[in-house]
Amino acid sequence: MSFEATVHAKAIQLDQLVLDMCAEAGSGHPTSALSLGHLVTVLMYHGMRWKPEDPTYPTSDRLVLSEGHAVPIIYAACADLGVRIGREGNQRPMTVADAKDLRRAESEIDGHPNPMEGFPFFDAATGSLGQGLSVAAGLGLAARRDDLDKRIWCIIGDGESREGQIWEAVDFLVDQRLANVTAIFNCNQYGQSDKVSAQQSPETIGKKLEAAGVMVFQIDGHDPRAIREAIEKVQKVDRVCAIVARTVKGWGAPSIQGGGWHGKPATGEKLRQAKDELGTRKISLTSSLTAAEAPRIPAPKPHASKQFVAREAIGFSQAMKDHDFASTLATGRFATRRAYGLALRTLGQANPDVWALDADVKNSTFAEWFANDRTLAPRYAECRIAEQNMISVAAGLAAAGKIPFASTFAKFLTRGYDQIEMALNSGANIKLVGSHAGISLASDGPSQMALPDVAWFRSLSTMTDHRGNPGCYILQPSDAYAAYALTLVMAEYEGMCYMRTFRPEVEFLYNDRTVFNLGKFEVLNEGRDLLIVSAGYMVHECNKAISLLDLQGIDATLVDLYSIPFDTDALLDLANRNGGNILVVEDNYGAAMGSAVADACTDSGDAFTLHQMHVRRIPKSARTEEEILRMCGLHASQIAARAAKIVGVGV
């Protein structure tokens, strides 16, 4: 059989299985899948260099399905090829029976790509649109750095390419000259609720790509030869390339084409009709009823893995001295964001898997101390002002085994919350660092202040990830020693962490011997009247409040609750030793740390008096930290007044 006939026969076989799978599941996106039948067949059976029995082999090409809802076509191919699936202890070649378990609760064959549920063919969970090309860029960066001769293919929907993140990723690919990443735009002309805009036509997508400096191959996405030629060409060119493919949504089955069939499976008579239409098409295209030829999948290059060993990182004081900060060390003050930069550089020097990413504020987050180190620069990715892309690139790096630290202002990380959640679903071992958190940056005003951030990340800390750990640890170092140590702790831990750093220079509270651990806290002052709980910058304000209270004869305990989640029993124990009186002080909106303590209190069943001080208005600019603290009712004097009221003094 000719190449064309082989591809048509196989594509139609997969298409028919897709229809069956979606009918079994009662949902799915069969028509999007059918638009990819030929592209996926040529790619997975004739184009990609990979091993179905070992899809994660280091030099294997990878496929990121950005338009995750089209996944049934990939499942169909994987079932046909016997691709290895399953969680540890239950790994096996995929079968057609597996495919028909699509979307079952106990099945690995999830509604959208979901590697952590036992489908390692994929590197990342997708389905929230527009993120795949950035993930592919991260995989491409890692492969280039590791000198792995592999290609990352990424399939993107036309409607999906309206997402700005796609264009952030395109700029990033061109900036980084990542010729090992190839985007394939699947232009099937239909979105979910309507035809796609003319702004997402194959012509316009092509023009936009060319304007951005990408070499474009426009093809008919159902022409096997054209697809193969385009694939061969991009493999030869040392430039960022993209394939723009015109396809038909519901190809081969006219009865389910056009609008109205986006998320709907054909069942019963409609299913029979659609499969018959495909069958008829197969006869006309293959001029034969014989089965397709066996696939000839190109093999990946043999790979001998190199193991890097991380050295132990030096401590904060030593790092300060090594980096010409001995005199600064002696001043006893250093901003937590600077300590982060120092730790990042130390880490980079100790561990070759550590990467840093930043979004044009590396001189504010101090990621620049990593970026500007000549030996570390190759592991720094400047992501420019495009936070969504940065997060998904980090997820791609993590999928390739790297430990990426992504930083920007904590406020601007919000731009990537959807990407962060998808990274969590992907099991990505990423570290997020948000600088200028809370209100202490003062002068720039609310557009630069992270205020609901703790609440959002705390939500992730209330559930467990696929490894059984909290979905995220939130870390708020109060001094440079803590920031430095916690950065090292993050690197050791496998899972997502979010660290808030702060703008102001602050006094040292700790030393090199203080041990910081996820889930722990530090007691800074032991009293008996009241437990004050704070974190980050506000610990210093609470420290001042403790002194004011002392003058009033009130003996307060101060806890630096640098981690959420935390050891609730130990904290409540302390509260009990302070008359059950708790005051939580934080520099962000509520539903955050104070609320976490409220959860702990009510969970314990014991009675506590809990008061929460947090930002309760939209802040504005102020020239000094003192002014903004007063504006938000969080000045030391205000904290002390509240504390005194709680213990019944000075009311």
Place this chain on the structure above:
Amino acid sequence: MSFEATVHAKAIQLDQLVLDMCAEAGSGHPTSALSLGHLVTVLMYHGMRWKPEDPTYPTSDRLVLSEGHAVPIIYAACADLGVRIGREGNQRPMTVADAKDLRRAESEIDGHPNPMEGFPFFDAATGSLGQGLSVAAGLGLAARRDDLDKRIWCIIGDGESREGQIWEAVDFLVDQRLANVTAIFNCNQYGQSDKVSAQQSPETIGKKLEAAGVMVFQIDGHDPRAIREAIEKVQKVDRVCAIVARTVKGWGAPSIQGGGWHGKPATGEKLRQAKDELGTRKISLTSSLTAAEAPRIPAPKPHASKQFVAREAIGFSQAMKDHDFASTLATGRFATRRAYGLALRTLGQANPDVWALDADVKNSTFAEWFANDRTLAPRYAECRIAEQNMISVAAGLAAAGKIPFASTFAKFLTRGYDQIEMALNSGANIKLVGSHAGISLASDGPSQMALPDVAWFRSLSTMTDHRGNPGCYILQPSDAYAAYALTLVMAEYEGMCYMRTFRPEVEFLYNDRTVFNLGKFEVLNEGRDLLIVSAGYMVHECNKAISLLDLQGIDATLVDLYSIPFDTDALLDLANRNGGNILVVEDNYGAAMGSAVADACTDSGDAFTLHQMHVRRIPKSARTEEEILRMCGLHASQIAARAAKIVGVGV
């Protein structure tokens, strides 16, 4: 004096004031501001049709400063022109003294554009980059609909144009043929930490705009005549136009040009030097020491405002009958998302200020019942798969006095959280509707499920907006009557609301006479042993649990807590009448409703037994609601078992 000399003289005067202002404030972004000196002078003194004494006059041109950090140049012009500033009761023409109060706590002259602090020249708070063009698009849409002959100018930084949202906005402008919005790209070549990428060079920005169908004018942004010509041309062409201006960061003051001066004011000797350099430049460019000529600001067209009066909207049953759903009404079941669509259409017919926006899922959110109504279609904006742009367009519409309802899957709204917070800072009266919230959509899996959303919006509910109301109300209707009524309630209320709707068809719990109010809840079953609190879809599961408990002789109270914040006293009162036992059940991650109840409990100082059931793992696909509920431990039987354990039965 010639036009050029007049502009140079004025621009330099403003530039010098900018340097003084930033020196006074001790921060600011003077060099970005100086790159805009000529553009802003030509625009505000010779181009825009507006009235400094009444900047919000309906037909006045508007200026959105997307690169908010460059705001000192606008302040300088406003001080020079005596633009009206100030909150109600303190409105006055701005002075140079006002300008020098930049970033003071008590000043209206905030660090970034901040209309709600008393600077109505701006429509939107900016400073988190990439959002301005979308806001401008919303203003442009409203102006076109209201037949107001005005233009919306939007200044965007070159580094900022890396944000994907800018390109979402460009596609939207072209889709909507919004020729009354003009983007001006300020290409000063420097970002914060580095030179901008070649991907953001004026050439490449120009090519990208042309690829997207925009007519581009490339100019020297310090050439007064070139600027004026470009402004005149875009005013004549009935196409979407953009001006790409090459500028110099720190123009006129070589001593502060180049990298390292992004967020830094010149002070002391450096300030004197920079001002001197500008002074010298002024002499060479104006060949004269005389002051600049008086500005000739084109006046806006006279405007006679038309007042539309909203009619009272009909009730749910009547709306169902009017829209041919009488037989569906009789089934006693209707999804909350459908009820939202119905209410939206009713609202649109009753109130000409109501708009609807959606992001290619209008057939899932049921915004299509608005969009497909011929009389309402002109007030529907299809935003395609670009949620960031959708939210900021809504903020622009709100700034123009409209009441926009923006809907998509609750999960995908996450893409716009940064934009939502900026809209909150802008005082935008927007209504957000997230469908398919929680886990009840089952089959599509976690990439489509909103899980930390309640925590994030709840954070906004813990503070107050500029009107003194909660920053956001979170609404979770449990049936169609509630969804319908709460949609009408949202329209009546001036402020931000977030409504979660759910995929499944659910039974009616209420009727047309039930009254729903922000901050309230409904008691569905009155017992005495235990208070079960839930909302949205989970109310139905709790209802089943109540029946199971009844069989065990447990008499539980069920509250439908459809609003956050809520009447805490009333809720705790109910808890006290139920032995102080509370069980909160929700279909999302924690830090959410249960945590809000924990806050209320601990705040009261009384002792309660509070148990929280929420999603504690990353869900995956399941084919049925029953399966996914069991997977997440939230099935009626699991709720009943937990409840029984709390009251000490069946342990």
